[in-house]
Amino acid sequence: MLETSARLLRLLSLLQARRDWPGVILAERLGVSERTVRRDVDRLRELGYPVESSRGTDGGYRLVAGAAMPPLLLDDEEAVAVAIGLRAAAGVAGVEEAAERGAAKLEQVLPSRLRRRVGALQAYTEPVPPDRPGPAVDPAVLSVLAAACRDRERLRFDYRGHDGSSGVRVAEPYRLVSWGRRWYLVAWDVDRDDWRTFRVDRIAPRTPTGPRFPPRDPPEGGAAAYVARGVSSAAWRHRARVLVHAPAEVVAARINPAVGVVEDVDGHTCVLATGADTVNSLAVHLGLLDLDFEVTGPPELVDHLRALTARYARATATAAQGSG
Amino acid sequence: MLETSARLLRLLSLLQARRDWPGVILAERLGVSERTVRRDVDRLRELGYPVESSRGTDGGYRLVAGAAMPPLLLDDEEAVAVAIGLRAAAGVAGVEEAAERGAAKLEQVLPSRLRRRVGALQAYTEPVPPDRPGPAVDPAVLSVLAAACRDRERLRFDYRGHDGSSGVRVAEPYRLVSWGRRWYLVAWDVDRDDWRTFRVDRIAPRTPTGPRFPPRDPPEGGAAAYVARGVSSAAWRHRARVLVHAPAEVVAARINPAVGVVEDVDGHTCVLATGADTVNSLAVHLGLLDLDFEVTGPPELVDHLRALTARYARATATAAQGSG
DNA sequence: CACTTCAGGACAGAACCTGTCCTGAAGGCT
DNA sequence: AGCCTTCAGGACAGGTTCTGTCCTGAAGTG
Numbered sequence: 001m002l003e004t005s006a007r008l009l010r011l012l013s014l015l016q017a018r019r020d021w022p023g024v025i026l027a028e029r030l031g032v033s034e035r036t037v038r039r040d041v042d043r044l045r046e047l048g049y050p051v052e053s054s055r056g057t058d059g060g061y062r063l064v065a066g067a068a069m070p071p072l073l074l075d076d077e078e079a080v081a082v083a084i085g086l087r088a089a090a091g092v093a094g095v096e097e098a099a100e101r102g103a104a105k106l107e108q109v110l111p112s113r114l115r116r117r118v119g120a121l122q123a124y125t126e127p128v129p130p131d132r133p134g135p136a137v138d139p140a141v142l143s144v145l146a147a148a149c150r151d152r153e154r155l156r157f158d159y160r161g162h163d164g165s166s167g168v169r170v171a172e173p174y175r176l177v178s179w180g181r182r183w184y185l186v187a188w189d190v191d192r193d194d195w196r197t198f199r200v201d202r203i204a205p206r207t208p209t210g211p212r213f214p215p216r217d218p219p220e221g222g223a224a225a226y227v228a229r230g231v232s233s234a235a236w237r238h239r240a241r242v243l244v245h246a247p248a249e250v251v252a253a254r255i256n257p258a259v260g261v262v263e264d265v266d267g268h269t270c271v272l273a274t275g276a277d278t279v280n281s282l283a284v285h286l287g288l289l290d291l292d293f294e295v296t297g298p299p300e301l302v303d304h305l306r307a308l309t310a311r312y313a314r315a316t317a318t319a320a321q322g323s324g
Numbered sequence: 325m326l327e328t329s330a331r332l333l334r335l336l337s338l339l340q341a342r343r344d345w346p347g348v349i350l351a352e353r354l355g356v357s358e359r360t361v362r363r364d365v366d367r368l369r370e371l372g373y374p375v376e377s378s379r380g381t382d383g384g385y386r387l388v389a390g391a392a393m394p395p396l397l398l399d400d401e402e403a404v405a406v407a408i409g410l411r412a413a414a415g416v417a418g419v420e421e422a423a424e425r426g427a428a429k430l431e432q433v434l435p436s437r438l439r440r441r442v443g444a445l446q447a448y449t450e451p452v453p454p455d456r457p458g459p460a461v462d463p464a465v466l467s468v469l470a471a472a473c474r475d476r477e478r479l480r481f482d483y484r485g486h487d488g489s490s491g492v493r494v495a496e497p498y499r500l501v502s503w504g505r506r507w508y509l510v511a512w513d514v515d516r517d518d519w520r521t522f523r524v525d526r527i528a529p530r531t532p533t534g535p536r537f538p539p540r541d542p543p544e545g546g547a548a549a550y551v552a553r554g555v556s557s558a559a560w561r562h563r564a565r566v567l568v569h570a571p572a573e574v575v576a577a578r579i580n581p582a583v584g585v586v587e588d589v590d591g592h593t594c595v596l597a598t599g600a601d602t603v604n605s606l607a608v609h610l611g612l613l614d615l616d617f618e619v620t621g622p623p624e625l626v627d628h629l630r631a632l633t634a635r636y637a638r639a640t641a642t643a644a645q646g647s648g
Numbered sequence: 649c650a651c652t653t654c655a656g657g658a659c660a661g662a663a664c665c666t667g668t669c670c671t672g673a674a675g676g677c678t
Numbered sequence: 679a680g681c682c683t684t685c686a687g688g689a690c691a692g693g694t695t696c697t698g699t700c701c702t703g704a705a706g707t708g
Contacts, residue, residue, distance in 0.1 A: 002367050002695085004665070005329040009371070009395055016429045023685070033667055038686070047330055049433075056675030059684040065433050069403050071333055071395030072430065077422035079393045085409025085423060098401035099409060105340045106396065109373075109389050284611035286639070287632055290604045295639050302643040305636055308611055312633040315610070315619050319626040328664095328696070347654070357698055362655070380706025383653040 004040075007032065008047075011040050013073035015051065015063035022060040080114055082106060144205050145185055149173045154210030155187070160202040168206070171196065172213045188216055195219045238282050239275035240301050245292040246270065254289055279304045328364075331356065332371075335364050337397035339375065339387035346384040404438055406430060468529050469509055473497045478534030479511070484526040492530070495520070496537045512540055519543045562606050563599035564625050569616040570594065578613055603628045 007030050014021060014029060027034045041051050041061060050066040053059070063070070074082060086103040107115065148155050152172070159169045171187035174195075185203065189196040244251050248270035252262045263271045272293075276282035283304045286293060295302060331354050338345060338353060351358045365375050365385060374390040377383070387394070398406060410427040431439065472479050476496070483493045495511035498519075509527065513520040568575050572594035576586045587595045596617075600606035607628045610617060619626060 002370060004695095005332050005367065006371055008329050012395075016433065019432075022683090034685095035668080035687085036666060039665080041685095042687090043329065047333070053685055054675075055673075055684045055686090057677075057683045059675075061685085063433060065435050065439070067435055069398055069400065069435065069438070070433050071336070071397050072406075072433075073395050074393055074426060074429070075422075076393065078426035078429065081410060081423035081426050082396075082406055085411070085426075086405060087409070098399075099405035102398060102402035102405050102409075105398070105402065107389075108343075109340065109387060109394050109396075111389050111391055111393065114393070115389070280612070280614045284608055287608040287611060287636070288604070292635055293639050294642055296643045299644070302640050305640045309633055309636040309640070311616055312611070312629055312636065315617050316626050316629045316633070318618055319620045320623070346652090358654095359656085359699080360697060363696080365654095366656090377654055378706075379653045379655090379704075381652050381708075383706070385654085 004043075008040060008043055009071070009073065011037075012044065012049065012063070012070060015044075015061065016070075016073050017075075019062050020058070020060040021062070026061065076111075076114055079106070079110060083110060083114075141200060141203060141205060144209075145173060145200065145203070148209050149175060151209075152212050152215060154190070154213055156206040156210060158204040158206065159198060160204075169198070170210070171198070172216065174216070174218055186219065238279050238298075238301065239273070240282060240295060240298065242272045242274065242286060243294040243296075244270050244272050244289065245294075246289075251289065251291065254291075280308075283308050328367075332364060332367055333395070333397065335361075336368060336373065336387070336394060339368075339385065340394075340397050341399075343386050344382070344384040345386070350385065400435075400438055403430070403434060407434060407438075465524060465527060465529060468533075469497060469524065469527070472533050473499060475533075476536050476539065478514070478537055480530040480534060482528040482530065483522060484528075493522070494534070495522070496540065498540070498542060510543065562603050562622075562625065563597070564606060564619060564622065566596045566598065566610060567618040567620075568594055568596050568613065569618075575613065575615065578615075604632075607632050 010030060011026065014026065023034050023037050026037045030037065030040070032040075041053070044051050044063075047070075048066060048068045049070040050064050051061050052064050053061050083103065083106050086099045086106065145155070154170065154172050156168060156170050158166050160166045170190040171185075172190065173185055173187040175186045185198040185200055187196060187198060188194070243265070245268070247268055248262045248264040251270055251272055263273065265271060272289075274282070274285075276285060279300055282301060286295075286305075295305060334354060335350065338350065347358050347361050350361045354361065354364070356364075365377070368375050368387075371394075372390055372392045373394040374388050375385050376388050377385050407427065407430050410423045410430065469479070478494065478496050480492060480494050482490050484490045494514040495509075496514060497509055497511040499510045509522040509524055511520060511522060512518070567589070569592070571592055572586045572588040575594055575596055587597065589595060596613075598606070598609075600609060603624055606625060610619075610629075619629060
């Protein structure tokens with residue numbers, strides 16, 4: 001009977017909406033006998049959607065994850081949220097194609113009143129156009145790498161250099177990190193006996209994975225900070241080591257870890273190793289520290305700081321002297 | 325027969341995956357007669373999921389949006405994308421609760437191999453914790469406002485001021501804008517005869533909506549820029565009008581529109597009206613212009629610029645004089 | 649006009665569904 | 679241990695639905 005099919009969907013919906021349902025409540029909600037509810041639960045199970053049950057006080061039924069994705073029964077608000085979210089997911093490396101497909105699938109069936117709401121919510125949610133996407137990353141590769149991280153299994157993979165050459169690397173993976181537009185793998189490079197960061201889009205894993213390895217102390221600050229330091233500094237065209245007249249922890253608290261590394265000197269001064277894409281950015285951002293500092297090099301930074309000093313001096317030359 | 329239910333879900337899945345299916349192909353895919361396919365299509369229709377059809381060459385069936393959300397049949401990759409997207413959607417004002425519910429619903433049934441993939445993809449996708457959420461916005465209010473914008477219908481609403489008072493406003497809505505953690509409505513205020521920006525969380529719409537109105541020239545630069553100018557400047561604790569020794573278009577090209585307004589003076593100088601939360605930020609960011617400028621007030625800014633100048637001068641005092 | 653496709657009735661035969669009634673079993677609390 | 683809560687599932691009668699086959703009708707397109 002068609003009502004059987006409809007009821008199965010409603011049952012699935014109820015089971016998705018909340019964890020535990022006693023059979024008698026389900027029978028009330030579905031308008032059938034408890035025996036029929038038990039039959040329906042069996043039907044869901046035969047369809048591949050596992051329904052667990054427990055007896056006794058506070059017993060009941062609950063839907064759990066099985067081997068297959070069941071149909072997703074969403075209410076109006078949730079459907080809107082999924083539509084919004086799929087738009088956002090389209091910008092995430094590794095899932096953009098699936099997100100586009102999912103979005104198309106959803107929009108095809110979204111009731112018009114919900115589609116209007118999605119349109120409203122999406123309007124100007126991201127007023128600045130997203131950066132162009134990074135290199136395509138095969139989701140299967142990400143999956144393999146993620147599993148190796150979790151299971152602490154040694155990896156062997158072909159790794160393409162930026163010059164096009166390729167070599168085999170052996171590594172003990174620690175974490176995957178999404179930074180900016182790219183995915184990175186932070187791993188212990190077995191041959192180099194040190195931590196390394198690998199671009200995921202340059203990795204071609206070899207199978208099978210290798211033997212398991214014991215956990216290792218992670219890089220200082222964790223994988224994200226490690227990648228951030230390596231990636232940002234790699235991108236900088238201008239670098240400097242600046243003596244700051246303040247304790248290291250004060251300086252560290254004022255900067256984003258991606259901006260630089262702070263090294264203590266004598267407890268009340270420290271060195272900030274930092275950089276930027278332009279010498280002006282570098283010079284100006286030092287001002288954001290709001291702390292005294294000294295720069296002795298590189299020469300072009302010194303020159304620019306002197307020019308900036310002169311500009312700031314001219315800026316206030318016509319202002320009244322002193323102030324209340 | 326249980327197979328009827330299963331087949332309906334498979335049919336729904338096929339119809340969601342692609343636009344047009346001739347009946348004979350569906351019959352092959354589902355392993356039934358074409359007559360049964362027609363019965364199944366009728367069953368979907370009775371369940372509230374409209375299936376359109378067309379006859380003749382290139383005819384076939386397609387699923388369209390109806391009054392209700394059908395079950396969403398996602399493949400593995402799409403399910404991962406939805407899970408990722410719902411996490412992202414949880415940060416969007418107006419849908420965070422529904423997104424959390426949707427995410428919980430999905431994770432409850434996501435097969436474990438997909439859950440691991442979601443975990444991998446989400447790892448460090450947003451290394452910086454999101455700002456605390458803005459005021460709750462009723463999605464129904466957003467929906468009403470969005471519909472009024474689309475249909476160009478005059479609105480009447482109760483509007484709470486920041487001091488708690490409330491008054492009735494009459495406006496011709498133009499756009500909804502999400503800026504930072506809040507939603508804004510940009511509308512023509514009928515009584516004030518000018519554009520205004522309204523905080524959506526302070527709006528209580530009155531029904532019914534009013535008469536339609538003809539389209540009006542939008543605010544300069546569009547609604548988002550309009551909100552950006554108004555909102556950023558409202559938040560600034562320190563403001564300044566700075567004379568910049570460069571043409572207005574050069575200066576405008578170097579700043580984010582949210583940072584300030586540029587007014588031409590004489591073709592080769594202009595005034596930048598800008599601001600920041602701290603006097604140091606204001607002072608330092610003027611340096612990012614990389615252009616000569618003059619500041620005559622306010623006094624605390626002048627003082628700080630002089631202090632900054634002295635700091636920059638000290639910074640290079642020990643460096644070698646001159647450079648190649 | 650010919651070919652493509654969907655729409656849907658009629659029929660025989662097969663299969664399924666439901667509510668009722670009942671026994672059995674497991675979990676938790678006293 | 680006993681009692682109460684819940685799920686598990688068989689047996690049965692009665693009723694309903696489903697399927698494939700066959701067919702006519704209709705609409706769209708070239």
